[in-house]
Amino acid sequence: MLQISEPGQSKKTRPVIGIDLGTTNSLVAISSDGKTVRYFTDEQGRVTIPSVVHYGEVVSVGYDVPKVRGIDTVRSVKRLMGRAADDADVLAYLTRTGMAVDTESEGIVRLLLGGKWRTPVEVSADILRYLKTRAEAGLGEPVFDAVITVPAYFNDAARQATKDAARLAGLNVLRLVNEPTAAALAYGLDKQAEGTFMIYDLGGGTFDVSILKLTDGVFQVLATGGDAVLGGDDIDAAIAEALGEEDLPARIQAARVLKEKLTTADVAEVYPFTLTRAQLEQAAMPYIRRTLLIAEEVLEDSGISADELSGIVLVGGSTRMPLVRRKVAEAFGREPLVDIDPDKVVAHGAALQAAALGGQGRADMLLLDVTPLSLGLETMGGLVEKIIPRNTPIPITRAQEFTTFKDGQTGMDIHVLQGERETVETCRSLARFRLSGIPPLVAGQARVMVMFSVDADGILTVRALEQTTGTEQSVQVKPSYGLDEAEMIEMLKSSITNARADVTERMVREARLELERALEAAQAAFNADKTLLSLDDQQRLLADMATAKQALTLSVPDEIKQAMETLEDAFRTFAELRVQEALKKAVVGKKIQDVANG
Amino acid sequence: MSGVTTCWSCQGPLTSGALFCDTCGAPSAHLSDNPFVVFGLSQSYALDKQALEKTYFALSRQLHPDRFAAKSPKALMLALQHTATLNAAYATLKDDLNRAIYLLRAQGVNAFDEAGQGSTPPALMATSFELHEALEDATTPQALQSMGQEVTTRVEYCQKRLTQAFAAGDVPAATLAALELKFLQTFRRDWQRKTKQMKDTA
Numbered sequence: 128m129l130q131i132s133e134p135g136q137s138k139k140t141r142p143v144i145g146i147d148l149g150t151t152n153s154l155v156a157i158s159s160d161g162k163t164v165r166y167f168t169d170e171q172g173r174v175t176i177p178s179v180v181h182y183g184e185v186v187s188v189g190y191d192v193p194k195v196r197g198i199d200t201v202r203s204v205k206r207l208m209g210r211a212a213d214d215a216d217v218l219a220y221l222t223r224t225g226m227a228v229d230t231e232s233e234g235i236v237r238l239l240l241g242g243k244w245r246t247p248v249e250v251s252a253d254i255l256r257y258l259k260t261r262a263e264a265g266l267g268e269p270v271f272d273a274v275i276t277v278p279a280y281f282n283d284a285a286r287q288a289t290k291d292a293a294r295l296a297g298l299n300v301l302r303l304v305n306e307p308t309a310a311a312l313a314y315g316l317d318k319q320a321e322g323t324f325m326i327y328d329l330g331g332g333t334f335d336v337s338i339l340k341l342t343d344g345v346f347q348v349l350a351t352g353g354d355a356v357l358g359g360d361d362i363d364a365a366i367a368e369a370l371g372e373e374d375l376p377a378r379i380q381a382a383r384v385l386k387e388k389l390t391t392a393d394v395a396e397v398y399p400f401t402l403t404r405a406q407l408e409q410a411a412m413p414y415i416r417r418t419l420l421i422a423e424e425v426l427e428d429s430g431i432s433a434d435e436l437s438g439i440v441l442v443g444g445s446t447r448m449p450l451v452r453r454k455v456a457e458a459f460g461r462e463p464l465v466d467i468d469p470d471k472v473v474a475h476g477a478a479l480q481a482a483a484l485g486g487q488g489r490a491d492m493l494l495l496d497v498t499p500l501s502l503g504l505e506t507m508g509g510l511v512e513k514i515i516p517r518n519t520p521i522p523i524t525r526a527q528e529f530t531t532f533k534d535g536q537t538g539m540d541i542h543v544l545q546g547e548r549e550t551v552e553t554c555r556s557l558a559r560f561r562l563s564g565i566p567p568l569v570a571g572q573a574r575v576m577v578m579f580s581v582d583a584d585g586i587l588t589v590r591a592l593e594q595t596t597g598t599e600q601s602v603q604v605k606p607s608y609g610l611d612e613a614e615m616i617e618m619l620k621s622s623i624t625n626a627r628a629d630v631t632e633r634m635v636r637e638a639r640l641e642l643e644r645a646l647e648a649a650q651a652a653f654n655a656d657k658t659l660l661s662l663d664d665q666q667r668l669l670a671d672m673a674t675a676k677q678a679l680t681l682s683v684p685d686e687i688k689q690a691m692e693t694l695e696d697a698f699r700t701f702a703e704l705r706v707q708e709a710l711k712k713a714v715v716g717k718k719i720q721d722v723a724n725g
Numbered sequence: 726m727s728g729v730t731t732c733w734s735c736q737g738p739l740t741s742g743a744l745f746c747d748t749c750g751a752p753s754a755h756l757s758d759n760p761f762v763v764f765g766l767s768q769s770y771a772l773d774k775q776a777l778e779k780t781y782f783a784l785s786r787q788l789h790p791d792r793f794a795a796k797s798p799k800a801l802m803l804a805l806q807h808t809a810t811l812n813a814a815y816a817t818l819k820d821d822l823n824r825a826i827y828l829l830r831a832q833g834v835n836a837f838d839e840a841g842q843g844s845t846p847p848a849l850m851a852t853s854f855e856l857h858e859a860l861e862d863a864t865t866p867q868a869l870q871s872m873g874q875e876v877t878t879r880v881e882y883c884q885k886r887l888t889q890a891f892a893a894g895d896v897p898a899a900t901l902a903a904l905e906l907k908f909l910q911t912f913r914r915d916w917q918r919k920t921k922q923m924k925d926t927a
Contacts (some may be wrong), residue, residue, distance in 0.1 A: 143795070272795065301794045345782050484794035493786050519816075522790065523810040582805060583790045637798050644797030648735035648749035655748050656737070695736065702736035707728050709738030 141274040143301060143485035144262045145477030148289065150205040150332030150358060151444065153178050153189075154474035155258040155483065157266070161488030162316075164478045167258075167265040176261075178202060180253050182241025188257035188604055199241045201226070203360055204330045207247035208292075209284030212236045216356045223364060225376065234629045244493065246286050249618060252295035259298055271636075273298045274481040276473050278333040279305035279571065280353030280499045281558055282545055283587050289583070295618055299636070301484045303584040306330075307337035308348055309476030309498055310442040314467055315341045316479060316492070322437025323349070323429075327455060327463065328420060328473075330443035332358040338429035338436075344491040350429035350518045351499050357414060359445040362386065365410040370400050390447050395581075408450045413638075415451060419458045426459075430517055439463040444470055494519055498581055502557075505542035507532065509551045514579045517547065521585060526578040528594075535567040539575055539655050541591050562591040564598040631684070638687035639679055645691045646675055649698055656705045665700070671697040734800070744788065744807070745896060752788065752803040760814030769892035770828055770899075774819060781815045824911065825887055825903040834900050837907070849905055856912055860919060867919065869920050880909050 145164075147154045152175040156166045166174045169190065176189035180203045183193065192200060203220070210217050211234050220227055229244045236246035255275075262270050275298075279287050285302055292299045307326035314320060321341050328335040335353035339346055364384035367375065378400075385402045388395035393404050426433065439455060441463045446452070455463045482488035495712035497520050503513040504527075515525050531539065537561045546554030565573050574594040581587050592599045616630075649672055658663050671694055678690030732739040736749035742762070743753055761768045764780055786792075788808050793801040817823045826837045845853075856876075863869045883906040891901035 141795070189882040343782070345785070417786070478907065479793075484791055486795060491786065493782070493789055493791065495785060495789075520812045522805050522809040523812050525804075525813070537762075580809065583808075640795075640797045641799065642736060644800060648732075648751060651749040652737050698736060704730070705737040706729065706731055713729050 131268075139489065140485055141269065141272055142262075142266055142270055143274065143311075143481040144259075144270055145474055145479070145481040146255065146258055146273050146275045147306070147474035147477055148205065148251065148275055148277075149473075150360065151178060152176060152331070152371075152470065153258060154471065155262050156474045156478035157262065158478040158685055159482065159487060161391075161479060161482040161492070163445065164475050166474065167263075169261070176258070178203070178205065178254055178535055180240075180250050182243070182245070186241075186253050186446045188254055188555065192378060198225070198227070198239070199665060201238060201240055201250055203332055204247045204250040206356060206360075207236050207285070209282060209288040210236060210247075216289075219356075223375070223379070248292045251289065251292035255298060259296055265272055271297070271299050271632075272297045272301050272481075273484065274302050274304055274477050274484060276306045276309045277303050277475045278328075278330075278355060279307050279335040279337055279348075279351040279496075280333065280355050281585075282355070282500060282555060283502075283585070284555075285355065286585050290586070293621065299633075300584070302480065303586075304477060304480050304494070305335070305337070305496055305499075306333075306495055307351065307442065308339065308346065309474075309480060310436065310440065310472045310493075311337070311339045311341070311476070312346055312465075312479055312494065313472045313476035314440050315339075315346060316489070316589050317467070317475075318649055320679060323431055323435060325422065325426065325436055325439045325443075326442055326460070327418070327439055327446065328353075328442040329418060329445040330358050331445070332356065332360050334358060334418050336418070336425045338425060338431055344489060345493050345495065347495040347520075348497045348520075349431065350425050351365035351497055352425040352517075353499070354486075356423060357417060359383075359386075359444075361414055361447075361694075362411045362445065365414070366402065366407060369410050370402070386448070387513055390449065402695065407448075411448065411450055415454050418451075419454060422455075423458070433459045433461075435721065436461070441465055442467075442468070442469050442472055457702045459673065468603060496583075497522070497583060498587070500545045501547055502579055502581070502587060503544050503554070504529075504577060505540075511544050511545050511546070511549055511551060511554050514577070515581060519581075521581045522582040522583050524578060526576050529575045529577060530571050531565065531568065531575075532570050532571045534570050534574070536570070537565045537567055537590070538563040539565060541577060541581075541589065543587070543589050557587065558588075558589070560591075562593065562598065564596065565593050566596055630684075634684040635687065637684055637717070638684040638691070642679060642687050642691045642694075645694055646672060646679075649675075649694060652698065652702070652705065656708070657699075659708060660701060661702045668697065668701060730809075730816055734797075744784070751800055752793075752807055754803065756807045756810050758810055758814075760817040762813060763814040764818060766818075768828065768831070770824060770888065772818065772824075777815075777818055781811070781819075820902060821884055821887065822906050825891070825899060825906070828891070829896065829900055829903060832896050834896065836900050836904060846901060846904065849901075849908060852905070853908055853912070857915075860912075860916060863919070866923060868914070869923065873916060873920070876913050878911060880906065880913075883909060 142157060145156050154166060156164050158164045158369045168174050176665055179189060179192045179200060181187045181192040181200045183199060194395060206220050207217055212228065217236055227239040237246055258298055259270055275289060275293060277286055289303060290300050307328045310328060311324060311326050323338065323340050326337045333355055334357040337351040340349055363379055363382040363386060366386060367378035370378045370382065381397045381400045384397050385395045386407060389404045389407050395402055437568060439459060439461065446469050450465055473504055478486060483492050497518045498515060499517060501517045502515040503511045506512045514527050516521060540559065542559045543557040544551060544554040545557050548554055548646045578585060578590045578591045653668060675690050675694040678687050681687050728741045729738050730741045732746040732749060732751060735746060735749035735755045737748050739746050739753060745752055757763055788804055788811055790801055790804045790808060793804040817827050859872060863872050883902050886902040887899060889903055
């Protein structure tokens with residue numbers, strides 16, 4: 128007799144890694160049980176990898192980057208993710224780093240590195256590829272799936288850019304997790320904490336604050352906020368400013384070292400510079416003040432008062448500064464919790480979530496996150512109509528009806544915006560598209576339904592539907608300064624993972640997952656109702672399942688699909704029998720109920 | 726006894742209205758967009774919010790796309806859609822005003838739709854005028870604070886009226902109370918803005 132084991136149990140599950148893709152440092156980790164976390168280190172046992180990439184004869188990342196850094200070395204590239212070339216923050220970054228940017232490039236930032244123009248997405252992909260390789264070396268097997276953390280305050284464009292970078296690196300993103308949420312997950316599970324917590328996350332380039340309610344394994348974000356370009360880098364720049372006239376890159380490098388030394392010392396020296404803690408604090412204070420203002424606003428948004436908080440958790444390397452700890456304590460009337468490693472906690476949470484998504488984590492654990500920024504549409508007079516307000520739990524779909532304002536109007540421009548203010552100029556433009564084919568009617572008669580859908584990664588899709596004719600336009604919101612599909616394919620071609628392999632891998636993967644699902648469903652149905660079948664028929668279905676199972680090893684999507692359809696056809700008669708049986712039972716149930724109701 | 730449909734995944738029987746197939750565990754292809762049906766509640770205004778949150782967490786645990794991340798793309802897509810529906814349903818039910826508006830719309834009341842606007846009751850117009858004038862005149866933190874208290878009192882009174890009107894099946898009274906509550910919530914935002922401005926300039 129043919130034996131068929133339950134699909135999914137027999138085969139080894141694919142490893143899912145957790146990645147903290149930081150502005151200054153990146154980490155990669157894995158959890159095989161949803162409790163313990165293994166960090167992948169280098170030969171020297173170092174866990175954190177500087178997010179630095181050098182483009183020389185070869186591409187090198189992290190500690191492999193040559194000591195003498197020239198114009199072909201790039202750091203803090205996360206600051207440029209999803210940003211337009213003429214963005215004020217991008218210009219500030221370029222001034223600070225002295226990097227060359229392609230001025231001809233429309234919208235997209237392109238940096239001159241190793242004699243080639245490269246986008247921040249490509250640079251991030253090189254960091255991710257390095258992390259993937261490190262994990263593969265540690266595991267001794269290939270890695271395809273990952274959970275990647277992003278700042279909670281990252282906008283749609285930056286999230287999409289991060290996913291694009293992963294794709295270039297040959298990684299399938301199972302989920303983008305917000306950094307403070309990942310930190311809360313690690314902290315909450317580790318300390319078995321319950322209650323409402325503030326996560327204050329000040330990293331190298333970004334600031335996030337989230338309020339989370341922790342109950343029975345549910346991590347519910349109540350409110351979030353932040354600044355996507357505020358972090359330790361800015362404090363370094365402010366210190367460098369105070370250090371005088373020397374060469375700027377030298378001053379910035381010195382500033383970083385001085386700041387770290389002043390965590391414990393009162394005076395620090397890095398030839399030829401000297402800095403006291405008081406001077407450091409004076410330089411850092413404006414930035415800290417800004418973080419506290421944001422934190423107060425987010426707390427207000429959450430509807431929780433400071434004394435209702437169970438604790439404030441500090442995350443990110445910059446929270447090592449004594450000034451941050453003191454000011455947070457002053458502002459919220461309690462000492463912050465510092466009993467976790469602020470550098471590792473985000474990667475720790477990412478690894479736990481990766482395990483959960485891969486089916487190896489705690490079964491009762493659940494993250495419920497929100498949108499950090501409001502999403503809306505341009506309406507008459509340059510105003511923004513909010514469709515999804517900030518702090519709305521995701522995933523979410525919201526629809527709003529609009530109408531024409533001119534007689535005979537047959538088209539409508541849909542301009543999608545993200546931000547909190549009320550006018551178009553003060554919000555960030557995400558996408559524009561035109562819905563045409565509206566039947567010419569009197570103004571106010573046509574009805575256009577615009578649907579906004581935000582998925583669990585915080586990425587938006589917009590659909591517009593003309594109600595009377597059913598004309599539909601749909602866009603995955605790809606901002607003008609992001610990469611379109613053609614460019615993605617072009618980049619994939621030139622990267623190690625080539626385009627065709629990427630597309631085929633995706634299709635094979637999806638077909639396999641669908642076949643696995645069909646096999647699981649078939650097995651479950653068989654187990655539940657096999658008594659409806661003769662022994663011969665049972666044997667036949669078992670054989671069909673065994674045949675279909677063999678197709679899991681195929682690598683042609685259509686062949687896998689074909690195997691699934693054959694399996695489903697083989698089960699059709701059995702399914703009909705099962706339905707008839709259920710209907711019979713339902714009728715009997717009804718009769719009994721009728722009698723009982725009398 | 727409810728009807729029987731078929732499961733898209735194992736093709737077997739599925740109790741209509743069920744969120745999942747009992748046999749193979751696939752999320753059902755359809756989920757009602759009536760928030761009360763999603764939560765398995767009878768369509769009434771009164772409800773236990775703690776129990777509502779518990780159900781929300783329990784359903785999220787089953788339906789959330791995280792549960793289907795490394796599984797069939799079709800099951801994942803359904804999980805995503807259903808969780809979006811669940812989140813929208815929860816937002817409607819947990820908020821007193823949203824829940825009231827949903828129930829009133831179901832009764833055919835159009836006062837909350839674009840078509841029905843402009844029919845603001847005179848008494849509410851008067852209140853609106855009065856409160857906005859008072860807000861303009863409030864120039865000290867003390868005056869603003871006492872206004873804040875007044876708004877809170879009015880909101881509480883509105884909520885009480887709303888509960889009573891729904892309990893008595895009095896649709897016109899419930900509509901009035903809901904319109905006033907809606908106005909007060911908008912007004913409270915104006916009040917918050919001014920309070921914040923005063924705090925910032927101080």
